[in-house]
Amino acid sequence: MLYAGLMPAAQPPFPPPDSELFGPDLIQLGTAGDDSCLRADAARNRAKLLEAAARLIAEHGADGVTMEAVAAAAEVGKGTVFRRFGDRTGLLTALLDHSERKFQAAYLGGPPPLGPGAPPVERLHAFGCALLRRTVEELDLQLAAEPGPDRRFGVPAWRVQHRHVVLLLRQALPDADCDLLAHVLMAQLGPALVHHLVRQCGMPLERLEANWADLVARITGTGPRGPAGCT
Amino acid sequence: MLYAGLMPAAQPPFPPPDSELFGPDLIQLGTAGDDSCLRADAARNRAKLLEAAARLIAEHGADGVTMEAVAAAAEVGKGTVFRRFGDRTGLLTALLDHSERKFQAAYLGGPPPLGPGAPPVERLHAFGCALLRRTVEELDLQLAAEPGPDRRFGVPAWRVQHRHVVLLLRQALPDADCDLLAHVLMAQLGPALVHHLVRQCGMPLERLEANWADLVARITGTGPRGPAGCT
DNA sequence: AACTTAAACGGACCTCGGTCCGGATCGTAT
DNA sequence: ATACGATCCGGACCGAGGTCCGTTTAAGTT
Numbered sequence: 374m375l376y377a378g379l380m381p382a383a384q385p386p387f388p389p390p391d392s393e394l395f396g397p398d399l400i401q402l403g404t405a406g407d408d409s410c411l412r413a414d415a416a417r418n419r420a421k422l423l424e425a426a427a428r429l430i431a432e433h434g435a436d437g438v439t440m441e442a443v444a445a446a447a448e449v450g451k452g453t454v455f456r457r458f459g460d461r462t463g464l465l466t467a468l469l470d471h472s473e474r475k476f477q478a479a480y481l482g483g484p485p486p487l488g489p490g491a492p493p494v495e496r497l498h499a500f501g502c503a504l505l506r507r508t509v510e511e512l513d514l515q516l517a518a519e520p521g522p523d524r525r526f527g528v529p530a531w532r533v534q535h536r537h538v539v540l541l542l543r544q545a546l547p548d549a550d551c552d553l554l555a556h557v558l559m560a561q562l563g564p565a566l567v568h569h570l571v572r573q574c575g576m577p578l579e580r581l582e583a584n585w586a587d588l589v590a591r592i593t594g595t596g597p598r599g600p601a602g603c604t
Numbered sequence: 605m606l607y608a609g610l611m612p613a614a615q616p617p618f619p620p621p622d623s624e625l626f627g628p629d630l631i632q633l634g635t636a637g638d639d640s641c642l643r644a645d646a647a648r649n650r651a652k653l654l655e656a657a658a659r660l661i662a663e664h665g666a667d668g669v670t671m672e673a674v675a676a677a678a679e680v681g682k683g684t685v686f687r688r689f690g691d692r693t694g695l696l697t698a699l700l701d702h703s704e705r706k707f708q709a710a711y712l713g714g715p716p717p718l719g720p721g722a723p724p725v726e727r728l729h730a731f732g733c734a735l736l737r738r739t740v741e742e743l744d745l746q747l748a749a750e751p752g753p754d755r756r757f758g759v760p761a762w763r764v765q766h767r768h769v770v771l772l773l774r775q776a777l778p779d780a781d782c783d784l785l786a787h788v789l790m791a792q793l794g795p796a797l798v799h800h801l802v803r804q805c806g807m808p809l810e811r812l813e814a815n816w817a818d819l820v821a822r823i824t825g826t827g828p829r830g831p832a833g834c835t
Numbered sequence: 836a837a838c839t840t841a842a843a844c845g846g847a848c849c850t851c852g853g854t855c856c857g858g859a860t861c862g863t864a865t
Numbered sequence: 866a867t868a869c870g871a872t873c874c875g876g877a878c879c880g881a882g883g884t885c886c887g888t889t890t891a892a893g894t895t
Contacts, residue, residue, distance in 0.1 A: 444875090456873070460852075644891065682883090
């Protein structure tokens with residue numbers, strides 16, 4: 374029998390540049406989370422590995438998570454780790470998967486203003502603040518999991534978020550280049566920048582949130598021109 | 605005698621969060637470029653290394669630039685490469701130094717609209733377009749030279765650009781949080797994003813430039829609300 | 836010209852991410 | 866129950882970045 378492939382697999386050349394088509398909102402996060410279609414031993418090992426990795430992070434921080442260490446801690450061969458998660462980034466991403474799904478559910482289907490029901494600009498505001506907070510919470514892991522420059526914007530979780538922002542923007546600005554504006558907005562929320570501003574420059578999270586609000590206002594053409602007040 | 609240190613050296617904890625103070629505009633690009641205060645042999649080797657690296661890039665692309673290969677091609681020990689440039693990122697950055705200085709001179713002291721003399725919003729527009737073009741030109745090298753998430757915003761070249769944008773923004777928006785807005789703008793110009801949009805999504809450079817213009821207009825509150833026209 | 840010393844040199848060495856392949860396992864078809 | 870093939874496992878192996886330290890050398894000093 375055929376077991377479903379589980380690595381990102383053979384992405385097509387790349388995102389349909391701007392496409393309106395594209396399936397329903399609730400798209401992939403990779404099949405990463407499903408132990409279901411794995412062979413029994415594989416699923417067991419996968420769980421052991423994730424647990425081991427989490428433990429290592431708790432004990433030695435993200436740097437302590439070396440592939441060999443994880444393998445050893447899970448009493449598994451090194452090859453197994455790579456077979457399952459592809460590479461280090463894949464492993465770290467898998468660790469973030471749970472929280473990512475929760476977040477995704479919240480902004481796609483949860484209660485307003487984050488979820489559907491509120492006007493788009495408010496949802497945008499809520500989205501940014503929520504994402505900022507989540508990023509700060511798991512900052513170390515997020516940083517360690519950041520893929521190289523050529524994968525960064527191809528990661529499923531990121532794509533879903535981007536698409537969400539595009540949809541919201543289109544409701545507010547039907548005539549603008551929402552695809553690119555969404556990039557602009559989301560760039561504000563990446564782990565690297567948050568790390569720099571919060572940790573290295575010592576800015577309080579509130580200032581980032583205020584800036585997000587201000588930015589959304591400026592871009593959508595709503596709201597005040599002056600320094601932001603986080604509504 | 606004491607030779608000046610040449611590695612980035614011991615950066616203080618980090619950028620004064622927002623500081624008004626701060627020296628004249630023309631700040632560092634690291635002392636990287638000056639062979640002057642190096643011992644004769646060191647300067648010679650530095651040159652040999654840069655030349656070798658450039659040759660390797662031309663022949664095998666950025667991936668071909670392995671530290672050992674460079675050392676070998678320059679007929680120099682591996683340790684020497686690291687002593688001089690600190691790490692791979694440092695070497696690649698040094699390769700970009702020349703073009704960076706040219707660019708820096710252009711936007712700090714060149715003719716308008718890029719240089720001083722034009723109104724700030726126009727200068728911003730010109731700055732973005734120029735930087736976009738430069739980034740596309742040297743994209744491979746820029747990508748390869750991108751530092752890890754925790755250094756990305758501490759790189760001297762980046763700091764200078766950021767500060768420039770801040771100053772321009774302040775002239776246009778005295779009351780806004782220009783420091784953060786500058787981050788927003790510059791995020792649009794990073795190599796990783798440009799790579800994604802241009803190479804992976806196939807967008808024409810013109811669209812990025814149009815988006816930049818649109819973005820500047822929206823943020824400064826000038827110009828049209830509709831889809832951009834690159835003035 | 837001989838002396839001194841801070842700096843530069845070089846290459847052995849370490850670590851870690853990633854690959855490979857022979858052999859062990861699981862799930863299934865008969 | 867048995868046999869079979871796809872899948873998985875493990876750990877030896879490789880390449881590349883980065884460190885270390887004993888040796889060499891440029892450049893002032895007497």
